[in-house]
Amino acid sequence: MSLMNLKLKANPNPNPNDNAKKTQIVDLGNGSSVVYVPKFLAYDASWEFFNYLDNHIPWTRPTIRVFGRSCLQPRDTCYVATAGLPDLIYSGYQPHAYSWDDFPRLNDILDAVHKMLPGSMFNSLLLNRYKGGNDYVGWHSDDEKLYGPTPEIASVSFGCERDFFLKKKSQKSSQERSDEKPPLKRFKKSSQDDQHHFALKHGSLLVMKGNTQRDWQHSVPKRAKAETTRINLTFRRVMQD
Template identity: 70%
Template sequence: MKLKLKAKDKPTDHPYLAKEGGKGRGMVDLGNGSEVLYIPRFISYEESWEYLDYLNKHIPWTRPTIRVFGRSCVQPRDTCYVANAGLPELAYSGYQPRVYSWDEFPPLREILDRVHKALPGSCFNSLLLNRYKGGDDCVGWHSDDEKLYGPTPEIASISFGCERDFLLKKKPSKISQAKRFEGEPPSKRLKKTSHSNQHSFTLKHGSLLLMRGYTQRDWLHSVPKRAKVETARINLTFRHVL
Protein backbone atom coordinates (compact mmCIF):
# COMPACT_ATOMS: atom_id res chain seq x y z
CA MET A 1 0.00 0.00 0.00
CA LYS A 2 1.44 3.37 -1.02
CA LEU A 3 -0.40 6.54 -0.12
CA LYS A 4 1.00 9.54 -1.98
CA LEU A 5 1.32 12.81 -0.12
CA LYS A 6 -0.31 15.69 -1.97
CA ALA A 7 1.54 19.01 -1.96
CA LYS A 8 -1.27 20.79 -0.11
CA ASP A 9 -1.15 18.20 2.66
CA LYS A 10 2.58 18.41 3.41
CA PRO A 11 2.88 18.74 7.19
CA THR A 12 5.85 21.12 6.87
CA ASP A 13 3.51 23.61 5.16
CA HIS A 14 0.97 23.49 7.96
CA PRO A 15 0.20 26.92 9.53
CA TYR A 16 0.50 25.46 13.03
CA LEU A 17 4.21 24.90 12.40
CA ALA A 18 4.93 27.87 10.17
CA LYS A 19 5.85 30.51 12.73
CA GLU A 20 8.35 30.88 15.56
CA GLY A 21 9.79 27.39 15.21
CA GLY A 22 6.46 25.67 15.76
CA LYS A 23 5.28 27.92 18.63
CA GLY A 24 2.39 29.49 16.75
CA ARG A 25 -1.31 28.61 16.91
CA GLY A 26 -1.88 25.15 18.39
CA MET A 27 0.92 25.25 20.96
CA VAL A 28 -0.02 25.03 24.64
CA ASP A 29 2.66 26.04 27.14
CA LEU A 30 2.08 23.97 30.29
CA GLY A 31 4.82 25.78 32.21
CA ASN A 32 8.14 24.67 33.70
CA GLY A 33 9.44 23.34 30.38
CA SER A 34 6.37 21.29 29.42
CA GLU A 35 4.38 21.92 26.24
CA VAL A 36 1.86 20.33 23.88
CA LEU A 37 1.36 20.96 20.17
CA TYR A 38 -1.98 20.01 18.61
CA ILE A 39 -2.68 19.93 14.85
CA PRO A 40 -6.32 18.93 14.15
CA ARG A 41 -5.77 18.23 10.43
CA PHE A 42 -2.28 16.76 10.13
CA ILE A 43 -3.31 14.15 7.53
CA SER A 44 -6.09 14.86 5.04
CA TYR A 45 -9.56 13.53 5.73
CA GLU A 46 -9.58 11.15 2.76
CA GLU A 47 -6.12 9.72 3.42
CA SER A 48 -6.97 9.25 7.09
CA TRP A 49 -9.83 6.92 6.13
CA GLU A 50 -7.45 4.91 3.94
CA TYR A 51 -4.98 4.57 6.78
CA LEU A 52 -7.73 3.60 9.22
CA ASP A 53 -8.96 0.85 6.90
CA TYR A 54 -5.42 -0.49 6.45
CA LEU A 55 -4.67 -0.47 10.19
CA ASN A 56 -7.89 -2.27 11.05
CA LYS A 57 -7.26 -5.03 8.52
CA HIS A 58 -3.49 -5.55 8.56
CA ILE A 59 -2.16 -4.84 12.05
CA PRO A 60 -1.83 -8.00 14.24
CA TRP A 61 -3.84 -6.60 17.13
CA THR A 62 -3.80 -8.25 20.53
CA ARG A 63 -5.61 -7.51 23.79
CA PRO A 64 -3.16 -8.61 26.49
CA THR A 65 -3.58 -9.45 30.15
CA ILE A 66 -1.80 -6.91 32.34
CA ARG A 67 -1.31 -6.37 36.07
CA VAL A 68 -2.76 -3.25 37.69
CA PHE A 69 -2.40 -2.66 41.43
CA GLY A 70 -1.36 -6.29 41.88
CA ARG A 71 -4.37 -7.74 40.03
CA SER A 72 -4.55 -9.32 36.59
CA CYS A 73 -7.01 -7.85 34.10
CA VAL A 74 -7.53 -7.63 30.35
CA GLN A 75 -6.22 -4.37 28.92
CA PRO A 76 -9.22 -2.25 27.79
CA ARG A 77 -7.87 -1.67 24.25
CA ASP A 78 -6.04 -3.58 21.52
CA THR A 79 -2.33 -2.99 20.99
CA CYS A 80 0.67 -3.66 18.75
CA TYR A 81 4.34 -2.60 18.97
CA VAL A 82 6.70 -1.71 16.10
CA ALA A 83 10.34 -0.69 16.62
CA ASN A 84 13.84 -0.59 15.20
CA ALA A 85 15.93 -3.71 15.72
CA GLY A 86 18.25 -3.85 18.73
CA LEU A 87 16.39 -1.44 21.03
CA PRO A 88 15.83 -2.15 24.75
CA GLU A 89 12.67 -4.19 25.27
CA LEU A 90 9.44 -2.43 26.13
CA ALA A 91 7.50 -3.69 29.15
CA TYR A 92 4.57 -2.18 31.06
CA SER A 93 2.16 -3.47 33.70
CA GLY A 94 3.79 -6.90 33.60
CA TYR A 95 3.35 -7.22 29.84
CA GLN A 96 6.10 -7.38 27.22
CA PRO A 97 4.76 -6.99 23.68
CA ARG A 98 6.16 -8.75 20.65
CA VAL A 99 8.28 -6.41 18.50
CA TYR A 100 7.34 -6.08 14.82
CA SER A 101 9.50 -4.55 12.09
CA TRP A 102 8.67 -1.36 10.15
CA ASP A 103 9.24 -3.34 6.94
CA GLU A 104 6.19 -5.46 7.72
CA PHE A 105 3.88 -2.42 7.52
CA PRO A 106 5.01 0.09 4.84
CA PRO A 107 2.18 2.61 5.55
CA LEU A 108 3.51 3.00 9.11
CA ARG A 109 6.90 3.95 7.67
CA GLU A 110 5.12 6.50 5.44
CA ILE A 111 3.45 8.10 8.45
CA LEU A 112 6.73 8.09 10.38
CA ASP A 113 8.43 9.96 7.52
CA ARG A 114 5.65 12.55 7.52
CA VAL A 115 6.03 13.11 11.25
CA HIS A 116 9.79 13.54 10.92
CA LYS A 117 9.29 16.13 8.15
CA ALA A 118 6.77 18.04 10.25
CA LEU A 119 8.92 18.02 13.38
CA PRO A 120 12.52 18.89 12.42
CA GLY A 121 15.03 17.33 14.79
CA SER A 122 12.74 14.50 15.85
CA CYS A 123 14.04 10.95 15.58
CA PHE A 124 11.37 8.40 16.50
CA ASN A 125 12.39 4.74 16.43
CA SER A 126 9.42 2.97 18.02
CA LEU A 127 5.65 2.99 17.71
CA LEU A 128 2.98 1.79 20.11
CA LEU A 129 -0.40 1.37 18.41
CA ASN A 130 -3.69 1.26 20.32
CA ARG A 131 -7.18 0.50 19.03
CA TYR A 132 -10.23 1.62 21.02
CA LYS A 133 -13.19 -0.37 19.67
CA GLY A 134 -15.86 1.64 21.48
CA GLY A 135 -16.61 3.89 24.42
CA ASP A 136 -15.70 1.26 27.04
CA ASP A 137 -12.14 1.06 25.70
CA CYS A 138 -9.89 3.56 27.44
CA VAL A 139 -6.56 4.28 29.08
CA GLY A 140 -6.37 5.52 32.66
CA TRP A 141 -4.27 8.31 34.13
CA HIS A 142 -0.57 7.68 33.55
CA SER A 143 2.65 9.22 32.26
CA ASP A 144 5.11 7.70 29.80
CA ASP A 145 8.10 8.32 32.05
CA GLU A 146 9.89 4.99 31.63
CA LYS A 147 13.69 5.29 31.77
CA LEU A 148 14.11 3.94 28.23
CA TYR A 149 12.61 7.22 26.91
CA GLY A 150 14.95 9.54 28.82
CA PRO A 151 14.11 12.56 31.04
CA THR A 152 12.46 14.75 28.35
CA PRO A 153 10.81 12.43 25.81
CA GLU A 154 8.94 13.63 22.74
CA ILE A 155 5.80 11.60 22.03
CA ALA A 156 3.89 12.23 18.80
CA SER A 157 0.35 10.87 18.77
CA ILE A 158 -1.72 10.50 15.57
CA SER A 159 -5.41 9.58 15.72
CA PHE A 160 -7.68 7.96 13.14
CA GLY A 161 -11.40 7.25 13.38
CA CYS A 162 -13.78 8.26 16.14
CA GLU A 163 -13.02 11.48 18.02
CA ARG A 164 -12.05 10.91 21.65
CA ASP A 165 -11.22 13.20 24.56
CA PHE A 166 -7.57 13.43 25.62
CA LEU A 167 -7.11 14.80 29.13
CA LEU A 168 -4.05 16.21 30.89
CA LYS A 169 -3.71 17.01 34.57
CA LYS A 170 -0.79 18.23 36.64
CA LYS A 171 0.88 15.70 38.92
CA PRO A 172 0.41 16.73 42.56
CA SER A 173 3.45 17.76 44.57
CA LYS A 174 3.31 15.97 47.90
CA ILE A 175 5.36 18.62 49.65
CA SER A 176 3.41 21.57 48.27
CA GLN A 177 0.05 19.86 48.93
CA ALA A 178 1.00 19.18 52.55
CA LYS A 179 1.96 22.81 53.16
CA ARG A 180 -1.08 24.06 51.28
CA PHE A 181 -3.57 22.04 53.33
CA GLU A 182 -1.88 22.38 56.73
CA GLY A 183 -4.49 23.19 59.36
CA GLU A 184 -7.43 23.22 56.91
CA PRO A 185 -10.62 21.12 57.30
CA PRO A 186 -11.31 18.31 54.74
CA SER A 187 -14.12 20.30 53.07
CA LYS A 188 -11.70 23.05 52.02
CA ARG A 189 -9.09 20.53 50.88
CA LEU A 190 -11.57 18.87 48.51
CA LYS A 191 -12.58 22.23 47.08
CA LYS A 192 -8.97 23.19 46.36
CA THR A 193 -7.93 19.89 44.78
CA SER A 194 -10.88 20.07 42.35
CA HIS A 195 -9.30 23.12 40.72
CA SER A 196 -5.96 21.55 39.77
CA ASN A 197 -4.36 22.41 36.41
CA GLN A 198 -6.09 20.46 33.63
CA HIS A 199 -6.33 20.59 29.84
CA SER A 200 -8.62 18.79 27.41
CA PHE A 201 -8.25 18.09 23.67
CA THR A 202 -10.70 16.48 21.26
CA LEU A 203 -8.48 14.28 19.09
CA LYS A 204 -9.90 14.47 15.59
CA HIS A 205 -9.61 12.07 12.65
CA GLY A 206 -6.15 12.66 11.14
CA SER A 207 -4.88 14.85 13.98
CA LEU A 208 -1.44 15.01 15.60
CA LEU A 209 -0.71 15.80 19.24
CA LEU A 210 2.88 16.21 20.43
CA MET A 211 3.94 16.14 24.07
CA ARG A 212 7.48 17.27 24.83
CA GLY A 213 9.80 18.79 27.41
CA TYR A 214 8.95 17.74 30.95
CA THR A 215 5.34 16.80 30.18
CA GLN A 216 5.85 13.16 31.19
CA ARG A 217 7.63 14.16 34.42
CA ASP A 218 5.08 16.73 35.56
CA TRP A 219 1.77 15.71 33.95
CA LEU A 220 -0.60 12.74 33.66
CA HIS A 221 -2.78 11.99 30.63
CA SER A 222 -5.73 9.72 29.87
CA VAL A 223 -8.39 8.76 27.32
CA PRO A 224 -11.50 8.19 29.49
CA LYS A 225 -14.52 6.01 28.81
CA ARG A 226 -17.38 7.63 26.90
CA ALA A 227 -20.81 5.97 27.04
CA LYS A 228 -22.10 7.35 23.72
CA VAL A 229 -19.08 6.31 21.63
CA GLU A 230 -19.80 3.29 19.44
CA THR A 231 -17.14 3.41 16.71
CA ALA A 232 -13.42 2.66 16.73
CA ARG A 233 -10.41 4.92 17.13
CA ILE A 234 -6.84 3.92 16.31
CA ASN A 235 -3.97 5.84 17.88
CA LEU A 236 -0.29 5.77 16.85
CA THR A 237 2.22 6.98 19.45
CA PHE A 238 5.70 7.52 18.08
CA ARG A 239 8.53 7.52 20.63
CA HIS A 240 12.33 7.55 20.77
CA VAL A 241 13.92 4.74 22.80
CA LEU A 242 17.45 5.58 23.99
Protein backbone atom coordinates (compact mmCIF):
# COMPACT_ATOMS: atom_id res chain seq x y z
CA MET A 1 0.00 0.00 0.00
CA SER A 2 1.41 3.39 -0.96
CA LEU A 3 1.89 6.21 1.50
CA MET A 4 -0.77 8.29 -0.19
CA ASN A 5 -3.24 5.42 0.10
CA LEU A 6 -2.47 5.22 3.79
CA LYS A 7 -3.19 8.91 4.10
CA LEU A 8 -6.53 8.66 2.38
CA LYS A 9 -7.71 5.58 4.26
CA ALA A 10 -10.59 6.41 6.58
CA ASN A 11 -10.24 6.06 10.32
CA PRO A 12 -12.00 2.74 11.19
CA ASN A 13 -13.06 4.07 14.59
CA PRO A 14 -14.05 7.71 14.08
CA ASN A 15 -14.90 9.69 17.18
CA PRO A 16 -17.07 12.72 16.38
CA ASN A 17 -16.28 14.19 19.78
CA ASP A 18 -12.55 14.27 19.17
CA ASN A 19 -11.74 17.98 19.12
CA ALA A 20 -8.30 17.26 17.70
CA LYS A 21 -9.94 16.51 14.35
CA LYS A 22 -11.30 20.01 13.99
CA THR A 23 -9.54 22.55 11.84
CA GLN A 24 -8.73 25.73 13.75
CA ILE A 25 -8.68 29.07 11.93
CA VAL A 26 -7.23 31.98 13.88
CA ASP A 27 -7.66 35.51 12.56
CA LEU A 28 -4.64 37.41 13.88
CA GLY A 29 -5.94 40.71 12.55
CA ASN A 30 -4.57 43.17 10.02
CA GLY A 31 -4.48 40.59 7.23
CA SER A 32 -2.69 37.85 9.20
CA SER A 33 -4.10 34.40 9.90
CA VAL A 34 -3.16 30.86 10.94
CA VAL A 35 -4.85 27.58 9.98
CA TYR A 36 -4.17 24.48 12.10
CA VAL A 37 -5.22 20.95 11.07
CA PRO A 38 -4.31 18.56 13.92
CA LYS A 39 -4.99 15.39 11.91
CA PHE A 40 -3.84 16.38 8.45
CA LEU A 41 -2.26 12.97 7.75
CA ALA A 42 -3.40 9.60 9.08
CA TYR A 43 -1.48 8.21 12.04
CA ASP A 44 0.10 5.20 10.30
CA ALA A 45 1.03 7.17 7.18
CA SER A 46 2.66 9.82 9.38
CA TRP A 47 4.91 7.24 11.01
CA GLU A 48 5.83 5.88 7.58
CA PHE A 49 6.88 9.37 6.56
CA PHE A 50 8.71 9.98 9.83
CA ASN A 51 10.82 6.82 9.47
CA TYR A 52 11.63 7.64 5.86
CA LEU A 53 12.68 11.20 6.68
CA ASP A 54 14.67 10.22 9.76
CA ASN A 55 16.69 7.62 7.87
CA HIS A 56 16.98 8.95 4.31
CA ILE A 57 17.36 12.72 4.54
CA PRO A 58 21.03 13.90 4.62
CA TRP A 59 20.67 15.85 7.84
CA THR A 60 23.31 18.38 8.84
CA ARG A 61 23.77 20.61 11.88
CA PRO A 62 25.44 23.70 10.44
CA THR A 63 27.46 26.45 12.02
CA ILE A 64 25.64 29.78 11.82
CA ARG A 65 26.36 33.34 12.90
CA VAL A 66 24.25 34.97 15.59
CA PHE A 67 24.98 38.50 16.80
CA GLY A 68 28.41 38.29 15.14
CA ARG A 69 29.34 34.99 16.80
CA SER A 70 29.58 31.52 15.31
CA CYS A 71 27.54 28.77 16.95
CA LEU A 72 26.07 25.39 16.14
CA GLN A 73 22.45 25.54 15.02
CA PRO A 74 20.28 23.88 17.72
CA ARG A 75 18.59 21.43 15.31
CA ASP A 76 19.39 19.43 12.17
CA THR A 77 18.37 20.72 8.78
CA CYS A 78 18.11 20.01 5.05
CA TYR A 79 16.91 22.11 2.12
CA VAL A 80 15.04 21.00 -1.01
CA ALA A 81 14.13 23.33 -3.88
CA THR A 82 13.15 23.42 -7.53
CA ALA A 83 16.11 24.03 -9.83
CA GLY A 84 16.86 27.62 -10.81
CA LEU A 85 15.51 29.36 -7.71
CA PRO A 86 17.47 32.07 -5.86
CA ASP A 87 19.70 30.72 -3.08
CA LEU A 88 18.42 30.56 0.49
CA ILE A 89 20.73 32.23 3.00
CA TYR A 90 19.96 32.68 6.71
CA SER A 91 22.18 33.57 9.67
CA GLY A 92 25.20 33.54 7.37
CA TYR A 93 24.51 29.97 6.23
CA GLN A 94 23.67 28.89 2.68
CA PRO A 95 22.34 25.32 2.61
CA HIS A 96 22.86 23.07 -0.37
CA ALA A 97 19.64 22.81 -2.38
CA TYR A 98 18.72 19.19 -3.03
CA SER A 99 16.30 18.25 -5.80
CA TRP A 100 12.77 16.96 -5.21
CA ASP A 101 13.81 13.94 -7.28
CA ASP A 102 16.42 13.06 -4.66
CA PHE A 103 13.68 12.18 -2.16
CA PRO A 104 10.57 11.08 -4.12
CA ARG A 105 8.36 10.57 -1.05
CA LEU A 106 8.53 14.28 -0.32
CA ASN A 107 6.35 14.74 -3.39
CA ASP A 108 3.62 12.66 -1.69
CA ILE A 109 3.55 15.10 1.22
CA LEU A 110 3.71 18.10 -1.13
CA ASP A 111 0.78 16.73 -3.13
CA ALA A 112 -1.26 16.32 0.06
CA VAL A 113 -0.46 19.91 1.10
CA HIS A 114 -1.44 21.26 -2.32
CA LYS A 115 -4.70 19.29 -2.16
CA MET A 116 -5.48 20.82 1.24
CA LEU A 117 -4.53 24.33 0.05
CA PRO A 118 -5.92 24.78 -3.49
CA GLY A 119 -4.11 27.51 -5.38
CA SER A 120 -0.85 27.15 -3.44
CA MET A 121 2.29 26.43 -5.45
CA PHE A 122 5.17 25.63 -3.11
CA ASN A 123 8.57 25.15 -4.73
CA SER A 124 10.94 24.86 -1.77
CA LEU A 125 11.11 22.96 1.49
CA LEU A 126 13.14 23.51 4.64
CA LEU A 127 13.29 20.40 6.82
CA ASN A 128 14.23 20.53 10.50
CA ARG A 129 14.85 17.69 12.95
CA TYR A 130 14.64 18.29 16.70
CA LYS A 131 16.38 15.33 18.37
CA GLY A 132 15.21 16.16 21.89
CA GLY A 133 14.00 18.86 24.22
CA ASN A 134 17.22 20.89 23.98
CA ASP A 135 16.74 21.40 20.24
CA TYR A 136 14.69 24.47 19.42
CA VAL A 137 14.14 27.44 17.15
CA GLY A 138 14.10 30.89 18.71
CA TRP A 139 11.85 33.85 17.99
CA HIS A 140 11.95 34.81 14.32
CA SER A 141 9.91 35.59 11.23
CA ASP A 142 10.34 33.95 7.84
CA ASP A 143 10.44 37.33 6.17
CA GLU A 144 13.30 36.89 3.71
CA LYS A 145 12.74 38.90 0.55
CA LEU A 146 12.86 35.81 -1.66
CA TYR A 147 9.46 34.75 -0.24
CA GLY A 148 7.72 37.98 -1.20
CA PRO A 149 5.75 40.42 1.00
CA THR A 150 2.92 38.06 2.06
CA PRO A 151 4.31 34.50 2.04
CA GLU A 152 2.16 31.47 2.76
CA ILE A 153 4.12 28.90 4.79
CA ALA A 154 2.79 25.40 5.37
CA SER A 155 4.34 23.43 8.23
CA VAL A 156 3.88 19.64 8.58
CA SER A 157 5.03 17.93 11.81
CA PHE A 158 5.94 14.33 12.56
CA GLY A 159 6.97 12.59 15.76
CA CYS A 160 7.21 14.24 19.16
CA GLU A 161 4.55 16.84 19.90
CA ARG A 162 6.12 20.29 20.45
CA ASP A 163 4.81 23.70 21.49
CA PHE A 164 4.59 26.39 18.83
CA PHE A 165 4.19 30.01 19.90
CA LEU A 166 3.25 33.16 18.05
CA LYS A 167 3.71 36.66 19.43
CA LYS A 168 2.96 39.99 17.86
CA LYS A 169 6.00 42.05 16.97
CA SER A 170 6.77 45.16 18.92
CA GLN A 171 8.05 48.15 17.02
CA LYS A 172 11.58 47.25 18.09
CA SER A 173 11.37 43.56 17.21
CA SER A 174 9.91 44.36 13.80
CA GLN A 175 13.21 46.09 13.01
CA GLU A 176 15.36 43.17 14.21
CA ARG A 177 15.61 39.54 13.17
CA SER A 178 17.36 36.57 14.81
CA ASP A 179 16.48 32.99 13.87
CA GLU A 180 18.45 31.48 16.73
CA LYS A 181 17.96 33.90 19.62
CA PRO A 182 16.83 31.85 22.66
CA PRO A 183 13.19 32.35 23.66
CA LEU A 184 12.81 35.42 25.86
CA LYS A 185 10.03 33.93 27.93
CA ARG A 186 7.67 30.98 28.02
CA PHE A 187 4.13 31.99 27.22
CA LYS A 188 1.21 30.35 28.94
CA LYS A 189 -2.09 29.85 27.18
CA SER A 190 -3.73 33.21 26.90
CA SER A 191 -6.75 34.82 25.31
CA GLN A 192 -4.77 37.98 24.66
CA ASP A 193 -4.69 39.05 21.04
CA ASP A 194 -0.90 39.41 20.91
CA GLN A 195 0.09 35.80 21.63
CA HIS A 196 -1.07 32.34 20.58
CA HIS A 197 -0.06 28.75 21.30
CA PHE A 198 -0.46 25.49 19.36
CA ALA A 199 0.60 21.98 20.37
CA LEU A 200 1.85 20.65 17.03
CA LYS A 201 0.78 17.02 16.88
CA HIS A 202 2.18 14.09 14.90
CA GLY A 203 0.75 14.35 11.38
CA SER A 204 -0.51 17.92 11.79
CA LEU A 205 -0.46 20.88 9.42
CA LEU A 206 -0.11 24.55 10.40
CA VAL A 207 -0.34 27.29 7.78
CA MET A 208 0.71 30.92 8.28
CA LYS A 209 -0.87 33.32 5.81
CA GLY A 210 -1.09 36.96 4.77
CA ASN A 211 0.92 39.43 6.84
CA THR A 212 1.87 36.93 9.55
CA GLN A 213 5.61 37.08 8.77
CA ARG A 214 5.53 40.88 8.67
CA ASP A 215 3.66 41.39 11.93
CA TRP A 216 4.35 38.26 14.03
CA GLN A 217 7.20 36.10 15.28
CA HIS A 218 7.10 32.39 16.08
CA SER A 219 9.22 29.90 18.00
CA VAL A 220 9.55 26.28 19.13
CA PRO A 221 11.19 26.59 22.58
CA LYS A 222 13.18 24.05 24.56
CA ARG A 223 11.16 21.51 26.50
CA ALA A 224 12.69 19.21 29.12
CA LYS A 225 9.94 16.60 28.69
CA ALA A 226 10.36 16.38 24.90
CA GLU A 227 12.64 13.35 24.92
CA THR A 228 11.97 12.00 21.42
CA THR A 229 12.53 13.29 17.90
CA ARG A 230 10.34 15.72 16.00
CA ILE A 231 10.68 16.30 12.25
CA ASN A 232 9.13 19.40 10.72
CA LEU A 233 8.70 20.30 7.05
CA THR A 234 8.04 23.92 6.08
CA PHE A 235 6.87 24.36 2.51
CA ARG A 236 7.45 27.79 0.98
CA ARG A 237 7.27 29.52 -2.39
CA VAL A 238 10.44 31.28 -3.52
CA MET A 239 9.66 34.19 -5.83
CA GLN A 240 11.51 34.23 -9.15
CA ASP A 241 12.71 37.36 -10.90
